[in-house]
Amino acid sequence: MNKDEFDRLIQQHQGIIWKVCRAFARNREDQKDLFQEILYNLWKGRTTFSGNSKITTWIYRVSFNRAIDYSRKKRVQTTELDESTMLSPNKHKAEYDIEALYIAISRLNPVDRSIIILYLDKYSYKEIAEITGLSEKNVSVKLVRIKEKLKDQYLKLTKTPQL
Structure with missing residues (x-):
């Protein structure tokens, strides 16, 4: 090339x-x-x-x-991304949600980060396994756990404080 x-x-x-x-x-x-x-x-x-x-x-x-x-x-x-500069309440809802997701992803270990990025890009379990060197079954199990972690982190990041 x-x-x-x-x-x-x-x-x-x-x-x-x-x-x-x-x-x-x-x-x-x-x-x-x-x-x-x-x-x-x-x-x-x-x-x-x-x-x-x-x-x-x-x-x-x-x-x-x-x-x-x-x-x-x-x-x-x-x-880990800097929450104080990333999660500004002045951002539009969609921007805020995307930044919260990236912060949550940044808190994952490197292999889990790789898997979720590929998953979000709509790669198949087989393709994710090929890229990461894991088995398809391992990718499947990890994705279930990763989604739970991301959900928990996202909810923590986006919840509004009660007055």
């Missing part, structure tokens, strides 16, 4: 990378740094992509692996 092909590929699928960055990095600057690191890893690995899987599967796998390494590298807790 030459530079022009790579640029087109990234242009077409950058949403995947930004979604991973948003779930794994604390703020916009960290997200931009992680995005660049993922691009670098994709560029380095472009010659080893065999085409045995979908290109999006490969992009997700590289993105998740780099994001997990990135979050481990950061000794401070960079994976």
